[in-house]
Amino acid sequence: MxxxxxxxxxxxxxxxxxxxxxxxxxxxxxxxxxxxxxxxxxxxxxxxxxxxxxxxxxxxxxxxxxxxxxxxxxxxxxxxxxxxxxxxxxxxxxxxxxxxxxxxxxxxxxxFYPPRLGAEFGSRTQVYEAFGGDKVAGIVCFPGETVVNVFSDADGPYADDPPTLTAPFGYRGQGLSGPQRVHTGGNLRLERARVNGEAVRFWYRPRGGSFTFLTWAVVLGRSWIAGVGADGVSRPELDWQLEPVPGPAPDEWPAEVVASLQDSAITTDDDANVPEAAPTTTYVELIDRIEGRGQSRRPTGVVRTDYARSAAARRAVLVRSKGLCEGPGCTGMPSEPNRGGEPILDVDHVQDLARGGEDHPRNMIALCPNCHAVKTRGANEAQRRRVLGRVAQAAHAAMGL
Ligand SMILES: [Zn+2]
Incomplete structure (x- = not known):
């Protein structure tokens, strides 16, 4: 034949x-x-x-x-x-x-000449033409190396904002329509980087600008979230959690990052039928999921990164808030949507995880940008935390739990 x-x-x-x-x-x-x-x-x-x-x-x-x-x-x-x-x-x-x-x-x-931090290219095609290899929409490996290149674009389908380079940030998985899959294409590459604890190159293009190699990052975890594809159909989407690191060599990474990477192995839900990925999930289902995942903290007191658990908790708080700021006496503009048509709400821990706060909706609150700024930058911080803590617990209890 x-x-x-x-x-x-x-x-x-x-x-x-x-x-x-x-x-x-x-x-x-x-x-x-x-x-x-x-x-x-x-x-x-x-x-x-x-x-x-x-x-x-x-x-x-x-x-x-x-x-x-x-x-x-x-x-x-x-x-x-x-x-x-x-x-x-x-x-x-x-x-x-x-x-x-x-x-x-x-x-x-x-x-011979891997891209250096700060390297700029006008488009993804120009990056591909410069380095060759196997082009996978959105995520590329250059020939001759196993490093994954992650591209994020302010003009892209997800209209990503630039990440702050000091905190973990989310990156939407590959695949514009239909359910996203862990074990294909660019998502598979990111999954390997996560499991193997390898750093990826993160490229970002601001609106009207060039793609710039902005930072090295490790893949701390992933979770499933409810999203809408380019075809307008609801579907499960992967949300990868990336954390900036100074370089590709693990001996340059902070000890907490190394510990979080080791814990990241517990995020193993491969199918997209998990509650946080379904658009109609209820608060009770999400709480079952969160509590079923066990402790969010090691006996040693080290905060554990279980991104899937954390994503479910954030989702639960958004479901509970019904898209409105939970800040008491809020005078902000909580009903103004973002570019994705979602309310602009930050989900925040009342007591920080690092200071012993729980990664659970009863310690979490949905705040509009104004109330969030007042919480983190306003006067009388301790008193404000106590008030928000009571609001969060009451909101949780009001859901019948
Ligand atoms: Zn507010």
Missing amino acids: HCWLEPQLSRKAHTVTRLSDLSNAAVAAAISEFQDVGREAFLSKYGFGASRDYFLIHDNLLVDTKPLVAAAYGIRHPDRGPLKPGDFSGGIGGAVAVLRRMDFRVGTRAE
């Missing part, structure tokens, strides 16, 4: 055999020509397009591998002339293998 492939395969295999008599001197001469005439003229002379994935590095210069081998062949065999693009394979089993056997340094752009 695939016999039509055989002549092509054997021809290529034969060419690889012929390539084995290339000499280092011929390759060196071709590199010199590349340096002398420049990349564009070199590619045009030999009739090749630009390499996307693999390059030979020489004097900090990246040389396109397949055109280089073609030219070197012509130098070695002046009677036969340079090879043409269809004569041989340029990939890892072809030109790349030949050059590596000759001890030249061959690799991908990301191996």
Whole structure:
């Protein structure tokens, strides 16, 4: 059934055999020509397009591998002339293998020149063109490395705000319509980064700006939330929790981040039929879910990061608030929606987790931005916390629990 492939395969295999008599001197001469005439003229002379994935590095210069081998062949065999693009394979089993056997340094752009913090590109396509590889909508791995690149865009379907680089932040999973899946595409890459505790590159593009490599981040956890796809249909969406770290090496990360990553392994709900992902979930169902997940705190007093539990608790508070600020005597504008059509409400812990507060709706309150600012920056903080604590407990009790 695939016999039509055989002549092509054997021809290529034969060419690889012929390539084995290339000499280092011929390759060196071709590199010199590349340096002398420049990349564009070199590619045009030999009739090749630009390499996307693999390059030979020489004097900090990246040389396109397949055109280089073609030219070197012509130098070695002046009677036969340079090879043409269809004569041989340029990939890892072809030109790349030949050059590596000759001890030249061959690799991908990301191996030789990985993007540095602050690097800027106008679009995701430009990032892809610069580094090559396997393009997955929204989340990309560059060839030659396993690092996951996460892209967030103020103009994108989720209209993400820029993250503060000092606190964990959410990142919506990949997949614009239909239920999102953990074990496919970009989400699978993020899941591997989470399980393996590997840092990802986080890129952000503000409205009208460029994609900038903003920070390294680790994947602390994930949870399912109720969302609406690009087709307007309700569906479960993944919410990844990322935390900025100074660099890719774990020995640079704060001890709390390392501990949270170890705990992150307890977030293992793979199917999207969990209560926090269903749009019609009730407060009681969410509370069952939260309490069923057990302690939110280790016996040692260290706050544990169970993002799924935490997401369910936040969702419960929003359900309880019915979209209105729970701040007593609120005079803000609690009914003004955000760009996603949702009320602008922050769900806040009355007593901070770090100071012994519980990660449970009876210690949590939905506040409009004004009331939230008064809570965190206003005078009489201790008294205000006591009032909010009573409000939260009363609101919880009023739900029949
Ligand atoms: Zn308010």
